[in-house]
Amino acid sequence: MHLHKSADVVTTCEPFYLPSGQEVAVFGQCHANNLAVMLKGPTGCGKTRFIEHMAWQLKRPLITVACHDDLSASDLIGRYLIRHDGTVWQDGPLTTAVRTGAICYLDEVVEARQDTIVVLHSLTDYRRMLPIDKTGELLEAAPGFQLVVSYNPGYQRMLKDLKPSTRQRFVAMDLDFLPFDHEVTVIERESGVDHATAHALVSLAQRLRKLQDRGLSEVPSTRLLIAAALLFKGGIAIKQACYNAVVSPLSDDEFLVGAMQDLIDATFV
The missing domain is CATH 3.40.50.300 (P-loop containing nucleotide triphosphate hydrolases)
Known part of the structure; x- marks a missing residue:
């Protein structure tokens, strides 16, 4: 039986969620x-x-x-x-x-x-x-x-x-990815990184999401950005964190990986 389910419980602490509409x-x-x-x-x-x-x-x-x-x-x-x-x-x-x-x-x-x-x-x-x-x-x-x-x-x-x-x-x-400022707030809240880093990560994500028209089947999610932020918070260099948490999970295609790496280099100079 291949089934994964959560426990039948009422969550006692409020899960953080930032609405973007109704x-x-x-x-x-x-x-x-x-x-x-x-x-x-x-x-x-x-x-x-x-x-x-x-x-x-x-x-x-x-x-x-x-x-x-x-x-x-x-x-x-x-x-x-x-x-x-x-x-x-x-x-x-x-x-x-x-x-x-x-x-x-x-x-x-x-x-x-x-x-x-x-x-x-x-x-x-x-x-x-x-x-x-x-x-x-x-x-x-x-x-x-x-x-x-x-x-x-x-x-x-x-x-x-x-x-x-x-x-x-x-x-x-x-539901869709949050507006820019909201996504920055979520990354700050979920990872504990500073505002400037969260802002740069969302800027990178918005650039990477444009690659969907160039063959990238899945674009970077907020979840991946939080993972990169957590790696950086733990002491990993930001470019390395972005590669491991964002680029590598999204594609093995040499051209796409190179294009994403170029965007990382342009974002974090």
């Missing part, structure tokens, strides 16, 4: 009206942090599932386990969320198999029910349950996408 208000209304939510945006733009912040604000437990192409319906719903004294049913993360009124966050949902995604349909309309075929239980969602999915449209457009019949069951929210 996303907090929109999500709050979706939760109040039992509407499922689809978060769309590039890798590392803050989708996971946003949902962590909203779970804290709404005082709901959060269960996160990292989707992949081997994810089965049983991985989400549950299965019988064989023990020395017989068999016992174990709820999967989706069933646990439905039963306890938690927020269930399916990260990169299009990576899951289509037959797995279909099991979500009865939870995303007025029924708010989860049929558990193996036990015969028809489970009604507890108050507070909300289904949230995310994916990267730019990356998935070339590979997979959600069917229209699935997409129309969600309220879609478009």
Whole structure:
């Protein structure tokens, strides 16, 4: 069973999130009206942090599932386990969320198999029910349950996408990289580097993101910038930190790596 999920807990400390629009208000209304939510945006733009912040604000437990192409319906719903004294049913993360009124966050949902995604349909309309075929239980969602999915449209457009019949069951929210000053603030807050360094890192990122038109399939995320800032904070030279945390994870192409290194040299003179 290849499944990764977070613990079913309510976060006690507020996860830092800096809104750039009306996303907090929109999500709050979706939760109040039992509407499922689809978060769309590039890798590392803050989708996971946003949902962590909203779970804290709404005082709901959060269960996160990292989707992949081997994810089965049983991985989400549950299965019988064989023990020395017989068999016992174990709820999967989706069933646990439905039963306890938690927020269930399916990260990169299009990576899951289509037959797995279909099991979500009865939870995303007025029924708010989860049929558990193996036990015969028809489970009604507890108050507070909300289904949230995310994916990267730019990356998935070339590979997979959600069917229209699935997409129309969600309220879609478009998230993107933060405005310049906001991203600087996030890097300062998350890494502890000084303002000038955070400013330079965001300047570098904006230059690197323009390389997407020149063959770079993934652009540097805020997450990578924070990693570079943490390396620098720990004593690594800034150019080396940028290479290890930003350039090398993004590409092995000699031309692109050279172009990114040139931009680093131009940013940190």
